[in-house]
Amino acid sequence: MQDMQTKPNGPVAAAFVAAGIGSLVLGIFVVLNEVSTDINTFLKFDASYGLGSGVGPLSGKVALATIAYLASWVVLHFYARGKEVNFSRWFMVALVLVFAGFALTFPPIFEFVVGLFPAAE
Amino acid sequence: MEFTSKELWTVLHGLVLGTLFLLAFAGGLAGLYSLKANLLTEEGIAERTPRLLIGSWVMAIVAWLTVISGTFIAYPWYRAKPPEGLDLKDQTVLGDFPRYWLLASDKTAEWHKFGMEWKEHVAWMAPFLATAVAFGVVYYGAQLVRRGEIRRALIIFFTLAFIAAGVAGLFGAFITKAAPIA
Numbered sequence: 249m250q251d252m253q254t255k256p257n258g259p260v261a262a263a264f265v266a267a268g269i270g271s272l273v274l275g276i277f278v279v280l281n282e283v284s285t286d287i288n289t290f291l292k293f294d295a296s297y298g299l300g301s302g303v304g305p306l307s308g309k310v311a312l313a314t315i316a317y318l319a320s321w322v323v324l325h326f327y328a329r330g331k332e333v334n335f336s337r338w339f340m341v342a343l344v345l346v347f348a349g350f351a352l353t354f355p356p357i358f359e360f361v362v363g364l365f366p367a368a369e
Numbered sequence: 370m371e372f373t374s375k376e377l378w379t380v381l382h383g384l385v386l387g388t389l390f391l392l393a394f395a396g397g398l399a400g401l402y403s404l405k406a407n408l409l410t411e412e413g414i415a416e417r418t419p420r421l422l423i424g425s426w427v428m429a430i431v432a433w434l435t436v437i438s439g440t441f442i443a444y445p446w447y448r449a450k451p452p453e454g455l456d457l458k459d460q461t462v463l464g465d466f467p468r469y470w471l472l473a474s475d476k477t478a479e480w481h482k483f484g485m486e487w488k489e490h491v492a493w494m495a496p497f498l499a500t501a502v503a504f505g506v507v508y509y510g511a512q513l514v515r516r517g518e519i520r521r522a523l524i525i526f527f528t529l530a531f532i533a534a535g536v537a538g539l540f541g542a543f544i545t546k547a548a549p550i551a
Contacts, residue, residue, distance in 0.1 A: 254512040260505045260519055264526065267501040271494045278490050302445030310440060310493050317497050339522045346494065346529060353490035355483050 258328030261338035266324055268345025270317025275352025277309040282362040375446055375550050382443050383545065386435040387538050390428060394531045397424030397502075401524050406514050418511045425527070429503040432496035432534060439541075444489065446550045467548035480547050484540040492537035498530035 280287045291308030293299040299307045351357045372380070400421035404414070451457070451466045460477075463470040471481040505523050506513070513520045 254515050255509065257516070257519060260501075260508055260522075263501040263504045264522065267494075267497040267526070270497040274490060274493055300441040300445065302448065303441060304448065306440060306444065306489055309490070310436070313493060313497075335518055335522070339518075343525070346498070349494060350491065350533070353487060353494075355486045 256330055256332045257335045258331035258333045259325055261333050261335055261342075262324035262328040263321060264342035265338055265345070266317055266321035268342040268349070269320040270313050271349030272345045272352075273316035273349075274309060274313035275349035275358070277312055278353050279358050279361050281305050281309060282358065283365045373551060375443075378438065379443050379545065379550050382435060382438045383538065383541050386431050386438070387534075390431045390435065390534055390538075393424050393428035393431060394527070397421060397428055397506075398524065398527055398531075400424055401506075401513075401520060401527060404514050404520060405517075409514070414511050414514055422506055422510070425499070425503040425506040428527075428530070429496060429499040432499045432530065435534070436492050436496055439492065439537075440489070443550065447485070447544075465551070467544070467550055470548045471544075477547060480540075480544050484544055488537045488540040488544070491533050495530045495534040495537070498526045498533065502527045502530065 277287075277291065281291055282288075288305050290296075291305035291312075293307040293311050294301055294303040296308075299311055352361065400417055403409070404417070404421065409417070446467075448468045449466050451463060451469055455462050457463070457469055458473050460470055460473045463473055468481055468485070471477045471485075502523050505519060509516060509519065513523075
């Protein structure tokens, strides 16, 4: 329940979940980059869009994760602003997303996941 | 005694920004942990809230600067490709190409395959998490003292940001020791 002397918690919950979304998107692109040569080529934002020089597919992975983070934050912020949300639930969702992202960047795990795709090289 | 510009950039990326990050984390964590009504007077809360704001925002800004400088300045030097014709199994000719130097030997290859592969990605979670914390601190300010569940969540995210940066920093130090950028 909200302490009536404080602001509603929605915007902070939105910021937490957005950080989780950014983390998960990063993890997903780490895996996809290894699964498909087409995606590997697509993620080379340094070559395609001049985002850095010699960075390779990491440029696309971090750019897309950052865009996902910022875009989801804006959307969730407007959804949750002025609201007192179930903070525990939102925070658990954020934690799950962060840990999923964390796991997908951990080489033994992302290599295992990549191995599940038959076309993976 | 002299540094190359590459060495200066890697020192800025790893040592200067890394130290600032550590300091900001320690200050921010202590501030968040002790922001409890039963530990502080109104004056005490007012006195330490600005410090908490500074600590959390410094941590977030430094986290962004660290990953941006690491990814777009230092990392291309690390993964620089040797010219055609060099023997990619001969470490003696790969000194200017750290990634390829590491991969040239089974004894060092895991520094790239495990260490660098993890470091280059997990580091980017730190600014996401630290920015969320900084936003929470700005949004609530001194009111955090009355929002225990949010203060605890901020501490958890703050710590996760530190762990992500810590993994990256630790492997960065080890990899730089094994295969320095010069």
